[in-house]
Amino acid sequence: MAEVSALSPSPPGGMFSGTLESLSGLGDDASSLGSDSEINGQAMRRTDKYGFLGGAQYSESNEKETSVEVARHRETKWLEMFKNWDKWIARRFPKVKLRCRKGIPSSLRARAWQLLSNSEELLKTNLGKFEELEREQGDPKWLDIIEKDLHRQFPFHEMFAARGGYGQQDLYRILKAYTVYRPEEGYCQAQAPVAAVLLMHMPAEQAFWCLVQICEKYLPGYYSAGLEAIQLDGEIFFSLLRRVCPMAYRHLKKFKIDPILYMTEWFMCIFSRTLPWACVLRVWDMFFCEGVKIVFRVGLVLLKQMLGSVDKLRELQGMYETMERLRNIPPDAIREDALVLEVTSLPVTEALIDRECSVQVRKWRESRGELTHQLSPRLHGTRAIHEQKRRAAAISSGGSLSFLGGPAPQPGPLLAHDSGLR
Known part of the structure; x- marks a missing residue:
């Protein structure tokens, strides 16, 4: 259970003012990386196309590049969808899903993620709310821990390399705002890398509302005290593994390796600390569209690749070797396509x-009793969120729900309306 405690909502820490003074005072020159030679052995810092200066997620220049013509063609298709977004989701969702699976154009990824998650509309209906949350003092028991976590988030990325730089300041703003927005939830350390990925693509206010949707619609309960939701999903994941890859299932069961030991970081950070960056972006594109199903599938695919053959298991003769493999998946073992x-x-x-x-x-319930926290229903991606929005609009206007086709989501832990899509 060590992994659970490492990512669990942080315990009360020391006092902190609730301002950015202790961060901004360091200046942009104070790097959390140290010398340039620690990055890539060169005097000059050169970023890859994703903004990484080095580290495990640095992408070599020999990656496959999409031609300019293909990129422009894809951008045009997405821009056309943006013009009539609700109609596309309601009437042509399979096409939206297919385009997300092909990869969202990098130039449009920020807008697409906000539309897919409906965070853009959430922002519009809460204009000024983020600034209001920022002005609040915040709970000192969370703020000190957030500050200490900032330098751990993608220290080899140009946005977060400098201590007290604009990236770390914006990350602090988002995480603090969430503790004020949901004081009963507080702060969980796994939220930091998720918020950091969002900040790599969009301004702080947009990233905040996108984070809210992830925490409340896509992965409800993941970042709550006790982590019951992630533990439940660990059991679901292990049961699915038995169907998908019995060999990997038997190996993990043989050495008594509980799913919570290896899948906690995968799921809670949405693989942002696990996969090569090109793969991370493709996974997030699909995740925003299709929901937690994608997280389960990616985890199952990784276990199939790491533990799914006799030859691979021959190298893993115990719990230690297996855990080392799962915690340090070789980047060259995972190809994007x-x-x-x-x-x-x-x-x-x-x-x-x-x-x-x-x-x-x-x-x-049979083995442990009732859940400590009532888990909110989770929504399986864009179409479920869209249908929930339309139902809410119909109810508020006193209209009929018959045009929506299908029952409302059933209440209960983690249950959601089945869209019928694979």
Whole structure:
């Protein structure tokens, strides 16, 4: 359970003023990386196309590049979708899903993520709210811990390399604002890398509302005290593994390696600290569109690749060797296109996840009693969020719900309306 405590909502820490003074005073020249030679052995810092200066997620220049013509063609298609977004989601969602699976153009990724998550509309209905949250003093028990965590978030990325730089300041603003917005939730350390990825693509206010949607719609309960939601999903994940890759399942069971030991960081950070960066972006594109199903599938694909053959298991003769492999997946073992192909073809549906969730909740109650926290229903991606929004609009206007086609999401831990999509 060491991994759980490492990513759990942080305990009360020391006093902190709730301002950015202690960060901004360091200046942009105070790097959290140290000397340039620690990055890549060169006097000059050169970033890859994603902004990384070095480290495990630095991308070599020999990566496959999309031609300018193809890139412009894809951008045009996405811009056309943006013009009539609600109609595309309501009437042509399979096409939206397909385009997300192909990869969102980097120039449009920020807007696409906000539309897919409906965070853009959330921001518009809460104009000025982020600034209001920033002006609040905040709870000192969270703020000191947030400040201490800032330099750990992608220290080899140009946005976060400098202590007290604009990237770390914006990250602090977002995480502090969330503790004020949801004081009952507070701060969980796994929120920091998620917020940092969002900040790499959009300004702080947009990133904040996107984080809110991830925490409340996509992964509800993941960052709450006790981490019951992630523990439940660990049991669901292990049960699905038995179907998808019995060999990996038997190996992990043989050495008594609980899923919480290796999948906690994968799921809570949405693989942002695990995969090569090109893969991270493709996973996030699909995640924002299709929801937590993608997180389960990626985890299952990784276990199939790492533990799915006799030859691979021959090298892993115990718990230690297996955990080392799962915690340090070789970047060259994960190819972007191959990963996406495996993920999109894996027969793990929303309905299957929900059914297995019901089974695991029942087992939890039989063995441990009632859940400490009532888990909110989670929504399986864009279409479920869109349908919830339309239902809310229909109810507020006193209209009929019959045009929506299908029942409302059932209440209960982690259950959601089954969209019928793989």
